[in-house]
Amino acid sequence: MQKTIIALATVFALGSTAAMAQEQQAQGNMAQQQQQTQEITEGMLVKFVSAMEEVQGVTEKYREKFQNAENQEEARGIQQSAQEEMIAAVEDAGLTPQEYNMIIQQAQNDEELRARLEELTSDS
Numbered sequence: 001m002q003k004t005i006i007a008l009a010t011v012f013a014l015g016s017t018a019a020m021a022q023e024q025q026a027q028g029n030m031a032q033q034q035q036q037t038q039e040i041t042e043g044m045l046v047k048f049v050s051a052m053e054e055v056q057g058v059t060e061k062y063r064e065k066f067q068n069a070e071n072q073e074e075a076r077g078i079q080q081s082a083q084e085e086m087i088a089a090v091e092d093a094g095l096t097p098q099e100y101n102m103i104i105q106q107a108q109n110d111e112e113l114r115a116r117l118e119e120l121t122s123d124s
Helices: 001-013 018-037 042-067 072-092 095-108 112-122
Strands: none
Touching: 018 112, 042 072, 042 095, 072 095, 095 112
């Protein structure tokens, strides 16, 4: 599970679109401070698990296409399409991309949170 979370975090973080980057910059340090101190509720964890499963499906869907891209431009286009679908999956689950990433980051450092996510994943 931890490897899955880390892998998904990497895919999600590395695939950030320019629009997301601009949005995050516009929100500035205040949003970052809120993320760091925001409590993760049980409802958020349930939404996260649902979103994570969808994001993993998107990753699988695009993995081979990305690996077989003939040039960087094609690879960027595939990556952007995948990122858009990942963002939609996260938002459809009821989280913002920032909340999703915050949970991933905290799970990497919080053994108790990681264990709870593993428990939720095994229940689904």
